[in-house]
Amino acid sequence: MKRTGAISLRKRLVLQLLALAAALAVLLYVTVRTVAGDAAEETLDGVLGAATLAIADELRGGEDGVSIDLPHEAFSILGSISQDRIFYRIAVGEVTVTGYDDLPAPARKLGSGLASPVFYTLPYRQTQVRVAAVERVVLADNAPVAVTVMVAQTRTGQDTIAARVANRAAGLGLGVFALAAILSMITAGSVLRPIDRLAEAVGRRGPRDLRSVDHPSPAELVPLITALNGFIARLRAALTRTETFITEAAHHIRTPLATVRAKAEIALRRAETEEARDTLRAVIRSVEESARSASQLLDHATVVYRSDRLAREPVDLGKLVAGVAQSFAPTAELKDLAIRTQGLEAAVTVTGDRLLLESALRNLMDNAVKYSPPDEEILISLEVVDGLARVAVSDRGRGLSGVNQAELTRRFARGGNVRDIVGSGLGLTIVDEVTAAHGGRLDLSEHAEGGTCAALFLPLG
Ligand SMILES: Nc1ncnc2c1ncn2[C@@H]1O[C@H](COP(=O)(O)OP(=O)(O)O)[C@@H](O)[C@H]1O
Ligand SMILES: [Mg+2]
Incomplete structure (x- = not known):
């Protein structure tokens, strides 16, 4: 049985679990990206800082000012870690000693006491650069001079790492989501299984x-x-x-x-x-x-x-029909009707409710007797047709005057040609319901030469 209107529990459970899984996957993606991005920046900063310090170590003071012997290892280390461009500037105050003199100095004063460099990011030559700056004091011409060493590096390398990490993180997020989706299906199934089992146990009952x-x-x-x-x-x-x-x-x-x-x-x-x-x-x-x-x-x-x-017992139709025929003999005799039987000796057995089958047959006999004129004959026959038991009650009475079977089997429905005879209109309703309950059917027909034939078809067994 399907109920429309309410969302199925399974759907609801799966949807909620999927929403949770999606939220977790997104969180995972964002976390991995941020952490990895930070880690990449830290690593690159470390290398950039070390290069800056190595350059600062080469600063020399002397009689004729500050001099430096640029250490090439510092630049080659930077070059080896990424394909980024490198700019440097060594300045005394605002005056550039060597390097790119448009490379901006740090916003705040550095102070020469600082051992480790200061880092800052700014736009430079149509791109973003990361700058490491450190200040050293050297003696030039016997006077202490503060020298600032700045090394800048473009950050395409970091962006490449970030993009790679983002891809991996997205893959990871998708993987987690897919796994969670499968698990949520399994969970929904196992949570709802007891309900299914219960429904099955109740549905299986007779x-x-x-x-x-x-x-x-x-x-x-x-x-x-x-x-x-x-x-x-x-x-x-x-x-x-x-x-x-x-x-x-x-x-x-x-x-x-x-x-x-x-x-x-x-x-x-x-x-x-x-x-x-x-x-x-x-x-x-x-x-x-x-x-x-x-x-x-x-x-x-x-x-x-x-x-x-229904009771499910074997019913011997021959015996049942004979019994009913016999019980109608006195009533039939009152109208001088002869009841003839045919085929009752054959062993035809159906499974069902004896009481109801007998009630159905009685109603057919009752009609046949009621609607027959005196001195006629009623024939009850039993045979097997196409694997079905057929019990037919045939009379030579007034017939159905063309009214169809569906109409006559309705509750309290009576034919138009029987007003002179009393009846409740329930007889054929009973017959129809009993045969349907036994998986059979009722068939009403009129004989060409007049009279009605009411036949019950019932499955054998
Ligand atoms: N053997 C029959 N001969 C003529 N008409 C019949 C016969 N059996 C049933 N019918 C018609 O079917 C109608 C319904 O039958 P039934 O349900 O038994 O009600 P009732 O017999 O009480 O009228 C009857 O009123 C009658 O018109
Ligand atoms: Mg009747």
Whole structure:
């Protein structure tokens, strides 16, 4: 059974787990990028700083000012670590001793006491450069002079590293997300499995199985099971009440009616005037009609009650038909109708509810007797046709006057040509429901030469 409207638990669970996984993957990506970016900058700064210090170590003072012997190792180390361009400037105050004199000095004063260089980033010659600056004091012409050494490096190398790290981080994030997606499917499946199992256990039950549900389930499902068991118990009680009502009603209606009828018959025999006799005959007829209607209503209630909880017993159709035929003999005799049977000796067995099948057959016989004129014949036949048992009741009565079967099997529906004969319109409804409950069908047809044939087809077995 599918319920529309509510989002499935599985979908909801998977979606939420996926959202969580996506958030984690993004966080992972951002973290890896930042940490790796910082680490790359630190490494490059370390090398740049070491080169700057190495250059600063070569500063010499002398009689005729500051001089320097630029150490080539410093530049080759820088060159070996990346393909970046390098600029340097050695300045005394604002005056450049050697190097690029447009390379900007640090914003704040350095102070020559600092052992390690100061780093800053700024735009230079249409690109960004990272600068390491250090100040040293040398004696020139016997006076201390503060010399600033600045080494700048473009940072394409760092960008390349960052891009590579970003790719890896994205791959890692995607991998984590994919893994989390698979795990979330598995989790959703395992979380919901007990519900599926419970539904399966309840769904597997036969329609007569109204025991309470005793299926090992996780604590979260216990309230549901408790509610379900309460419901089953109420249903069981309601069904028992219905069953009791049907049997009691049958008893309490039929017995008094039979008593009234018997008393009326006695009175009829004793009645002296023709008028009294007419009245009593009318009473007896009404009582008969009431008894018949009541019993059909109750039969129908029984069919409705039992049809989804059918007894499954082997029923010998030959015997059943013979029994019903025999029980109609007295009624048929009143109208001088002959009941003929055919094929009853063959062993034809179906599985089902004897009581309901008998009720169906009785209703067919009742119609045949009711709607036949006197001195005719009714034929009940049993045979196997195309792997189905066929029980047919054929009469030479008034026929169906063209009204179709679907119309006649409706509750309380009666044909237009039977107004003169009493009936409740429930008989064929009962027959139709009983055959449907047994997986069979009813087939009503008219004989060409007049009369009706009502046939039941039932699966064998
Ligand atoms: N053997 C039959 N001969 C003629 N008409 C029939 C026969 N069986 C059923 N019908 C028609 O089908 C209608 C419905 O039948 P049923 O449900 O048994 O109700 P009821 O017999 O109480 O009228 C009847 O009213 C009648 O018109
Ligand atoms: Mg009938």
